[in-house]
Amino acid sequence: MQSAVGRVLSIFWIPATTFAMRFIMRYRIPNALNLRRRFRKMVKESDDPILICANHLTMVDSAVMAWALGGSWWYLFNYRRVPWNLPEHSNYGFKWYNRVGVWILKCIPVRRGGRREDIAGVLQRVQYLLRRGDTAIIFAEGGRSRTGRLQLDSIAHGMGRIVNSVRKCRALVVYMRGDRQLTYSAVPARGDSFYVDFELFRPVSENSGMRRSRDFSKQIAEKLVAMEEKYFAGRE
Amino acid sequence: MCHLSEVARLRGLRNTIKGRDFRMDTSEIQSKVVEIIGRYAKNKDALGSVTDETNILEDLKVNSARLVDVILDFEDEFDIEVEDEDADAVNTIGDAVRLIQSKVA
Numbered sequence: 001m002q003s004a005v006g007r008v009l010s011i012f013w014i015p016a017t018t019f020a021m022r023f024i025m026r027y028r029i030p031n032a033l034n035l036r037r038r039f040r041k042m043v044k045e046s047d048d049p050i051l052i053c054a055n056h057l058t059m060v061d062s063a064v065m066a067w068a069l070g071g072s073w074w075y076l077f078n079y080r081r082v083p084w085n086l087p088e089h090s091n092y093g094f095k096w097y098n099r100v101g102v103w104i105l106k107c108i109p110v111r112r113g114g115r116r117e118d119i120a121g122v123l124q125r126v127q128y129l130l131r132r133g134d135t136a137i138i139f140a141e142g143g144r145s146r147t148g149r150l151q152l153d154s155i156a157h158g159m160g161r162i163v164n165s166v167r168k169c170r171a172l173v174v175y176m177r178g179d180r181q182l183t184y185s186a187v188p189a190r191g192d193s194f195y196v197d198f199e200l201f202r203p204v205s206e207n208s209g210m211r212r213s214r215d216f217s218k219q220i221a222e223k224l225v226a227m228e229e230k231y232f233a234g235r236e
Numbered sequence: 237m238c239h240l241s242e243v244a245r246l247r248g249l250r251n252t253i254k255g256r257d258f259r260m261d262t263s264e265i266q267s268k269v270v271e272i273i274g275r276y277a278k279n280k281d282a283l284g285s286v287t288d289e290t291n292i293l294e295d296l297k298v299n300s301a302r303l304v305d306v307i308l309d310f311e312d313e314f315d316i317e318v319e320d321e322d323a324d325a326v327n328t329i330g331d332a333v334r335l336i337q338s339k340v341a
Binding site for chain 2: 214
């Protein structure tokens, strides 16, 4: 139901979101063409499920990342590839129209630190969506990086759990950062230019159960940390 | 019947080798659970008055990202394997003890 309504309305909200990012906020992604070429080629080569695992600094990261990877026209014809997002309920849930808005924009609300059964229910929904060929995005630390840098001891277990539980699932590790983004914030600065890099990989582990999920989360987080180090090394 | 007794004998042997008592009682499990969780608890004061109803995240202030490490420590300590779905039911000390009891039984 949510997916069907969002798809019908996507002819409005996808161009509108892109317009807002490109012309109102004046965001720029210098290597967007190359990123989109790589992403589309990757999607074309294999139908295996993809979970996007990313760093998180602002509340619009998922929109900017989706824009960087797909581009609005491509998403209109590949709606399943518009990633599902898991926003924190308290960030928008206080007004009914916000709740309707994010519902249309492929969001599944989550209450971080809430009842474990509720969080498990959200993860199960994501697992179901990936199995049927959709794409989802999950942030490695759950919430935004409070220090502005990835903290390995804050890594959320959910991403490894999803990759572990969905057959043939791959992790698309995405590191994105606005050039003027020092720590976390609500939105990136107007006119900011974004560095975006990604790497697709399939985590491996000889363990089973939770230990295997933990190994997967750890490997994904280590990739992200390496990408962050590469970003800062490039700025020096 | 013969097969079951052999399994029990081997399991007992395994636990003896590991230096543990196979018939661990509830209070013993609980004290080990509290000891393990204590390594990750930010509210150390609350450790002195834990009950079955003590919430691991809210009362003991264990970071939710660290709960996985807690469960993996349970696996090592009690020689059990816990699936992600089993761990979803662990909110309180009592939940953890019941989970471990169900796995070691």
